[in-house]
Amino acid sequence: MTFSVGLLGHGTVGAAFHKLLDERVDAIEASTGLRPEISGVLTRSRGEFDDLLERSDLIVELMGGLEPAREYILRAMAAGKHVVTANKQVLSQHGEELYAAARAANVQLRFEAAVGGVVPVIRVIHETLAAAHIERVHGIVNGTTNFILSEMARTGASYGDALRQAQELGFAEADPTEDVTGKDAAAKMAIIARLAFGVEVHLDDVPYEGIDHVTADDISYAKDLGLSLKLIGSAERIDSGLAVRVYPAFLYGGHPLASVNGSFNAVTIESPAITEITLSGPGAGGTQTASAVLGDVISAMIPPPTLPPPALDIELVRDVESAFYLYLEVADRPGVLAQVAEILGLQGVSIKSVVQKGLGDDAVLVMVMHPVLESRFSAAVELLARLDFVRARPRTLRVIEETFEEKSA
């Protein structure tokens, strides 16, 4: 059965959502029994809202801005249609009106993509932690500023140069004002605070400071002290009240948010019941945001599944590539390292780094291998274990080589 999705906006996120829906439609139909199809698209130059509404079971709003987004969302809900939106502006300024209208019409208003891109902050706060007494939510909720600050720290670039680079790479818009002044993060924190604490929070209630006054010197001196600068959004209970703010702050290296680099977002939720949870991932980008929007569409189409769908026939792979650490106790005599290297080489295992330490008559070889299939590495270790100069069973551990910085760059 077809499920008609009316799409308002066909820009960065709208076009990516349209493409993703087309790519995933067979898989969605197989798991839900419903086939979502775009019933029409509205932009400034094409489509007509009333006609689109008539033909749709659900409306996806990806236009942005306050009007006519607010009006269209209200009219869609009044017509009994579920709405999915990524619009933090409208939710942070007209949230109460929109939530009340959704309640009155008994329809769903879903907005995971409005905060944290694909990072499921809204779902976790609203559903997973529905029963938790949340004390504090804080994090990095703007990818543009995090990219600029990360680049300034990494390369010593000035604020202006890092901003220009962010624009060239598509991490900052031509007019970056909302991002660099902290206003975008403030809108997201208003939405988060409303959900986490059940309190009405308007964008105007959130004081915000940006990063446009930060200099390369601030960042470089602080780096020498082990500090890194992040634009932090924070909402926390203080005495009997609630403080919601956005401000740049230095963090020490061990802080969970200190290693969140590039355009990534991360949000930490604290509650006595759960201690804390940190969620992180791409905070923006057409495809990533579209994925969160599509997740919301599927949730609105059908009641959330409590059981996994029937299993697919996909092979479970056991022999996987990994880098390895190898600890060998050997007799300290000439040619040992060459023989070990030869046996490893015959199995296709190549050494990335090696440290050798003498211990009287014996020596210890500690090596890290380049990634190799586990089966080949195990075969090489079995051969090494049988050599007469190997004194004890070789010890091995896997090495995960990737760094968080590489993944988020």
Ligand SMILES: NC(=O)c1ccc[n+]([C@@H]2O[C@H](COP(=O)([O-])OP(=O)(O)OC[C@H]3O[C@@H](n4cnc5c(N)ncnc54)[C@H](OP(=O)(O)O)[C@@H]3O)[C@@H](O)[C@H]2O)c1
């Ligand atoms: N980009 C991201 O990475 C990202 C991440 C998270 C959330 N979001 C949110 O997603 C939403 C869309 O962002 P975007 O980056 O995709 O914006 P965008 O590239 O500027 O696209 C906006 C689209 O909406 C249409 N539109 C704007 N005003 C309209 C109006 N009055 N009537 C009809 N159509 C109108 C535009 O039509 P024309 O093509 O005719 O101009 C365009 O197709 C925003 O709420 C944004 O905050 C974006």
